[in-house]
Amino acid sequence: MKLSLVVPCYNEEKNVSLFYEAVKNDFSGVDFDYELVFVNDGSKDGTFKELQKLCEGDLPVKIVNFSRNFGKESAMYAGLRESEGDYVTIIDADLQQRPSIALDMVRMLDGEPDYDCVAAYQESRRESKLLVFFKNSFYKLINKFSDTEFVQGASDFRTFRRPMVEAILAMDEYFRFSKGLFSWVGFNTKFIPYKVEERATGNSKWSFKKLFKYALDGIFAFTTAPLRFATIIGLLTSFLSIIYLIVVVIQKLAFGIPVAGYATIVVLILLLGGIQLCCIGIIGEYIARTYIQTKGRPIYIAKQVIKNHKYER
Numbered sequence: 001m002k003l004s005l006v007v008p009c010y011n012e013e014k015n016v017s018l019f020y021e022a023v024k025n026d027f028s029g030v031d032f033d034y035e036l037v038f039v040n041d042g043s044k045d046g047t048f049k050e051l052q053k054l055c056e057g058d059l060p061v062k063i064v065n066f067s068r069n070f071g072k073e074s075a076m077y078a079g080l081r082e083s084e085g086d087y088v089t090i091i092d093a094d095l096q097q098r099p100s101i102a103l104d105m106v107r108m109l110d111g112e113p114d115y116d117c118v119a120a121y122q123e124s125r126r127e128s129k130l131l132v133f134f135k136n137s138f139y140k141l142i143n144k145f146s147d148t149e150f151v152q153g154a155s156d157f158r159t160f161r162r163p164m165v166e167a168i169l170a171m172d173e174y175f176r177f178s179k180g181l182f183s184w185v186g187f188n189t190k191f192i193p194y195k196v197e198e199r200a201t202g203n204s205k206w207s208f209k210k211l212f213k214y215a216l217d218g219i220f221a222f223t224t225a226p227l228r229f230a231t232i233i234g235l236l237t238s239f240l241s242i243i244y245l246i247v248v249v250i251q252k253l254a255f256g257i258p259v260a261g262y263a264t265i266v267v268l269i270l271l272l273g274g275i276q277l278c279c280i281g282i283i284g285e286y287i288a289r290t291y292i293q294t295k296g297r298p299i300y301i302a303k304q305v306i307k308n309h310k311y312e313r
Helices: 016-026 047-054 072-082 099-111 129-145 162-169 178-184 208-222 225-255 262-294
Strands: 003-009 034-040 061-066 087-090 117-122 154-161 189-194 302-307
Touching (some): 003 072, 003 099, 016 034, 016 099, 061 072, 072 087, 072 162, 072 178, 087 099, 087 162, 099 117, 099 154, 154 162, 154 189
Parallel strands (some): 034 061, 117 189
Antiparallel strands (some): 117 154
16 A cells, blocks of 8 residues: 555545545556545544444455544544555545645655655745735744754644654654644655635634644753743742832831832732743643643544455455
């Protein structure tokens, strides 16, 4: 098997058959074997039934059916684990990422043996200016504090050689931030621009709240800068407190100025209390992730893995 197309699916009932047909058309005439690995990430609609219908088609189809929704990161990990190809492509089912580009990636790897991965990035974003601003700010922030380099705008839409896939699978951390993992393992990656097409049907599952949480996962996973920030804030607050203490003593002894009373004390208590709680919260985020990781819970639970008859030959 030369190529595995890993397709995470969450409530993509109306898209999976369209994606299947798009792959069938774009890959018609290729001279190598390939498979479609669909990961049903606990969809609440009829996605699983539609995937079962695809098993009756002409292409090799494998379905990894999760016991519940574990998230796209877990779905990608499961797809990589179940893939059998020498090359593996991660691609969305909504046809914003065209299968024809995946085929171009395969040809690039064939023609350029020095590269281990071809990754696509959005040449121009269609999101609102505010969302683009936050995304750009995230990349600037994490690249400033992390030892791992993050390419701005790079997506999960990419094609790997098998050795790189095995390196990614070797990292079984529970809180996964794949954009960082793909960079951390190294290997030579070629970045190519691509145009994001309109979704075939439905709406994006990524709300601003989910994107914000995902960004925090990336920051906590690939840098300890928040811990250093908490330390710096604590030292700076202590230093300023000492300076203020000296100022108050001088005012009282040298000039006889009455020391500020109730209002000042309340403000200082609230300020210092807020800073302490913020720092404790940052430490708590790291401790919580360590606690959950040490439990050794699986990244996902597959209710069933289905292969169609095309794998029998």
